Amino acid sequence: MSQPMPIGTVSRLAGVKVATIRYYEGIGLLPVPARTGANRRGYDIEDVRRLKFIRHARDLGFDLNAIRQLLALAGLPEQPCDEADTIARTHLAAVGQKIVQLTALRAELEAMVERGTHGRIAECHVIEVIANLNE
Numbered sequence: 001m002s003q004p005m006p007i008g009t010v011s012r013l014a015g016v017k018v019a020t021i022r023y024y025e026g027i028g029l030l031p032v033p034a035r036t037g038a039n040r041r042g043y044d045i046e047d048v049r050r051l052k053f054i055r056h057a058r059d060l061g062f063d064l065n066a067i068r069q070l071l072a073l074a075g076l077p078e079q080p081c082d083e084a085d086t087i088a089r090t091h092l093a094a095v096g097q098k099i100v101q102l103t104a105l106r107a108e109l110e111a112m113v114e115r116g117t118h119g120r121i122a123e124c125h126v127i128e129v130i131a132n133l134n135e
């Protein structure tokens with residue numbers, strides 16, 4: 001077995017902040033590591049892999065509950081992939097909906113900015129639209 005790594009090393013290797021590692025331990029996404037003789041947390045390469053998995057899933061926009069489910073599934077390599085596929089499809093549908101909403105938001109903001117008089121605040125279309133005075 002390799003020498004336990006300190007939290008700072010794990011933070012650097014996994015690309016996550018020390019506070020994030022502690023948070024993930026607190027909510028059970030990362031097992032609380034054993035303590036060294038100096039009463040410091042001692043991590044191993046599996047902890048680094050798990051943190052990288054969590055970080056990548058977060059980068060993809062998965063919420064913590066979905067990540068928890070995916071981590072549980074990752075520990076069952078012989079099981080069918082259906083549940084993981086369902087989690088990913090559900091997330092994909094949510095991302096699609098967000099894209100629709102963001103596209104509509106962009107169109108509204110573009111119209112608001114293009115229609116503005118760019119004069120005084122009293123005549124500012126941006127302020128009127130946000131205040132719902134123009135409806």
